Amino acid sequence: MPATPWMRHAMACAMLVAWTAAAWAEMPGDAGRGRVAVIGKGNCLACHHLPIPEEPDHGDIGPDLSTVGSRLGATELAARIVDPKTINPDTIMPSFFKTDLHRVAKDWQGQTILTRQDVADVVAYLLTLK
Amino acid sequence: MRAARTILAVLALVLAVRSPAWADPPFDPKDPAMAKYISGDKRSGYTFAEPETRAMQDDDFMNPAMLWVGKGETLWSTVEGSAGKSCASCHGKAEETMTTAGAHYPKYDAGERKVVNLEQRINLCRSQAMGAAEWKYESEPLLAMTTYVKMQSRGVPVSVVVDGPAAPWFDAGRRFYYERRGLNDVACAHCHVDHWGQHIRTELLSQGMTNGFPTYRLKWQKLGSLHRRMAGCNEEIRAEPYPLGSFEYVALELYLAWRAQGLLVETPSVRK
Ligand code: HEC
Ligand code: HEC
Ligand code: HEC
Numbered sequence: 001m002p003a004t005p006w007m008r009h010a011m012a013c014a015m016l017v018a019w020t021a022a023a024w025a026e027m028p029g030d031a032g033r034g035r036v037a038v039i040g041k042g043n044c045l046a047c048h049h050l051p052i053p054e055e056p057d058h059g060d061i062g063p064d065l066s067t068v069g070s071r072l073g074a075t076e077l078a079a080r081i082v083d084p085k086t087i088n089p090d091t092i093m094p095s096f097f098k099t100d101l102h103r104v105a106k107d108w109q110g111q112t113i114l115t116r117q118d119v120a121d122v123v124a125y126l127l128t129l130k
Numbered sequence: 131m132r133a134a135r136t137i138l139a140v141l142a143l144v145l146a147v148r149s150p151a152w153a154d155p156p157f158d159p160k161d162p163a164m165a166k167y168i169s170g171d172k173r174s175g176y177t178f179a180e181p182e183t184r185a186m187q188d189d190d191f192m193n194p195a196m197l198w199v200g201k202g203e204t205l206w207s208t209v210e211g212s213a214g215k216s217c218a219s220c221h222g223k224a225e226e227t228m229t230t231a232g233a234h235y236p237k238y239d240a241g242e243r244k245v246v247n248l249e250q251r252i253n254l255c256r257s258q259a260m261g262a263a264e265w266k267y268e269s270e271p272l273l274a275m276t277t278y279v280k281m282q283s284r285g286v287p288v289s290v291v292v293d294g295p296a297a298p299w300f301d302a303g304r305r306f307y308y309e310r311r312g313l314n315d316v317a318c319a320h321c322h323v324d325h326w327g328q329h330i331r332t333e334l335l336s337q338g339m340t341n342g343f344p345t346y347r348l349k350w351q352k353l354g355s356l357h358r359r360m361a362g363c364n365e366e367i368r369a370e371p372y373p374l375g376s377f378e379y380v381a382l383e384l385y386l387a388w389r390a391q392g393l394l395v396e397t398p399s400v401r402k
Contacts, residue, residue: 046330057332061325085315092320094313103311105368113313 024078027120034125037118042096044122051129061092069129077123081114096122154334155180169287169392175401178326178336183348187400195277195346195398198270198353202278205271211262217275220259224282232283233395236384238296245299247380249276249355267374273353277344280397287394288341290387299377303385306378312369318382321363338363340386342399349402356383 038044039055047061072080080087083095095101096114114122157177159168167174176184186192207218221227235248246254252275253264265272292300307318321330322338329335343356350358357379361371372378 057329059329059331061328061330090324092316092325094315098315101311101313101315102309103370104313105365105370108313108368111313 024082024119024123025074027116029117029120029122029124031121031125031128034118034121034123037114037122038125041114041118042122047093065126065129067129069127072126074123074127077126078119081119081122155184166285166394167396169394172339172390172393173337174339174341174393174396174399175336176342176396176399178334179401183400183402186346187342187396187398193346193398193400195344195353195400198274198277198344199281199398201270201274202276205275206278211256211260213259213261215260217255220255224279228279228282230283230286232280232397233286233288234290236296236299236380236387237291238294238299240295243295245296245380245384247375247383248280250375250380252276252279268355268358273344273355276355277353277398280344280395283395284397285394287392288387288390290384290391292384292388296384299381299384300388302378303381303383303388306382307385312364312367314367314369316367318363337389338386339390339393340383341390341393342396342401344397345399345401347401353398356386 035052038050039052044050044065045052045055045058047059049058049060049064049066051066052058068077080093082097084091084093085095094113097112097116097119099110099112155178158164164177167176176187179187186194190196203224205217206224207216209216209219217224231251232248235251236245237251238244239246239251239254242254249267249272252272256262257264265275290296310317310320318338321335326335326337340356343359344353345356345359346353347359355374357374360379360382361374364371
C-alpha cells in the first residue's frame with residue numbers, strides 16, 4: 001500500500017517524538033561539520049558568541065556559548081537545538097528540527113532548518129567547547 | 131616568517147580592539163535633543179539610528195524622502211477623475227486641513243464599515259470623491275501622497291481609537307504580534323519587545339515603532355510603506371507574508387500605532 005501523505009506525516013511525527021529522547025546523544029556526530037553548520041545553516045552567530053574568530057559581529061541575544069560543552073551534556077544540547085520551547089516556552093531561539101510550524105514560507109514548508117545529522121554534528125561541535 | 135608573525139599580531143590586535151564588535155549609536159535618555167523621540171518607556175527608531183542617519187532625517191534638505199513629498203505636493207492639486215477635482219478642491223491647503231489626520235490612522239470608517247489606514251483613506255477619496263482609479267499599494271503616487279499627508283502631522287503625538295467598532299482589528303493585530311510564525315518560529319514581540327537593545331549580528335534591535343512611516347530606507351534606496359516593512363520582517367524569518375493592504379496588516383498596523391501612542395509623528399523618517 002502506498003503511504004498516503006497523512007501516513008507519512010504521522011510517521012514523521014512519531015519519529016520526531018521518538019528522537020527527542022536520549023537517542024540524540026547516541027548518534028555519532030562530526031565536530032568539524034558541526035562548526036560549519038553553526039556558521040551556515042544554523043546561523044547560531046546571529047544570536048550567540050562562539051569561538052569562531054573568522055566570522056565578525058556575533059550577536060548577543062543569547063548566552064555566550066564559548067564554554068557551553070562544560071555546562072551541558074549531549075542530551076541537553078540536543079533537546080535545546082531540536083526544540084528549545086520544551087525548555088523555555090517563551091524563547092526567541094528557533095526550533096531547528098521541528099515541522100508543523102505556523103505560516104512557514106512556501107519554499108520552506110515541511111522542511112527543518114537542520115537535518116538530523118546536522119543536529120548530531122552541532123552537538124558534537126558544542127561538546128568540544130570547554 | 132617574521133612578516134607573517136607581524137601580520138598575525140596585528141590581526142590579533144585588531145580583533146581584540148574590535149570587541150565588543152558593535153559600537154552602538156550614542157543614546158543618552160537625558161540628552162534634550164532626544165526628548166522629542168521618547169515617550170515614557172517608548173523609544174522611536176530614531177534613538178537607535180546611527181548619527182549620520184539621524185542627521186539625514188533632521189535636515190529636510192538632506193532627507194531623500196523629500197523627493198516623494200514634493201511629488202505628493204504636486205499631486206495634491208492635480209485634477210484627476212470623472213468629477214474633475216483634485217484633493218485641493220475639497221481639502222484646500224494640506225498645511226491647514228491635514229494637520230492631525232496622519233496621527234490618527236488607522237481609523238474605523240463608518241461608510242466602509244472597516245478600519246482603513248491612510249493609504250486606503252486616500253484611495254477612497256480617489257475612487258468615491260474624485261471618480262479616479264485607486265493607486266496601487268506601494269506605487270510611487272500612493273507613497274508620495276501618503277508621505278505628503280502624514281508629514282503635515284509631524285510633531286503630533288500618535289493617538290488611535292482601538293475600542294468600539296475598531297476592537298476586532300485591534301485584537302487581531304495584537305494576536306498577530308505575539309504569534310510565532312515562519313521556519314524561525316518567532317513572533318514580532320520576541321525581537322521588538324523581549325530583545326530590543328540587543329544585537330542580531332550587527333543589527334541593533336529597536337522597539338519596532340511606526341511613528342516615522344513611510345520611511346526612507348538606505349537598504350531599499352527608496353521610500354517604503356509600513357506594510358512593506360512588515361512583509362520584510364515576515365520574510366526574514368521565512369514566514370509567508372500577507373499582501374500589502376490586507377486585513378492582517380491593517381489590523382497589525384492599528385496595534386502598532388497603539389504601541390507607538392505618545393511618540394510624535396516624524397514622517398518621513400530615515401532608517402538603515
Ligand atoms: C534568534 C536567536 C537565537 C538563535 C538563532 C540561536 N539561539 Fe541559542 N539561545 C538563544 C537564547 C535567547 C537563549 C537563552 C535561553 C532561552 O531563551 O531559553 C539560547 C540558549 C542556547 C543554549 C543554552 C545555553 C546555556 O548556557 O544554557 C544553547 C546550547 C544554544 N542556545 C545553542 C544554539 C545553537 C547551536 C544555535 C544554532 C544552531 C542557536 N542556539 C541559535 C537564542 C538563539
Ligand atoms: C528576528 C527578529 C525580528 C522579528 C521577528 C521582527 N522584526 Fe521588525 N525589525 C527587525 C530588525 C533587525 C529591524 C531593523 C532594526 C530595528 O529597527 O529594529 C526591524 C525593524 C522593524 C520596524 C522599523 C522600525 C523603525 O524605526 O523604522 C518595524 C515597524 C518592525 N520591525 C515591525 C515588525 C513587526 C510588525 C514584526 C512582526 C510581523 C517584526 N518587526 C518582526 C527584526 C525583527
Ligand atoms: C469631492 C471631495 C473630496 C476630494 C476631491 C478628496 N477628498 Fe479626501 N475627504 C473628503 C471627505 C468628505 C472626507 C471625510 C470622509 C469621512 O470623514 O467620512 C475626506 C477625508 C480625507 C482624509 C481623512 C481625514 C481625516 O481627518 O480623517 C484624507 C487623509 C483625505 N481625505 C485625503 C484626500 C486626498 C489625498 C485626496 C486627493 C487624492 C482627497 N482626499 C480628495 C472629500 C474629498
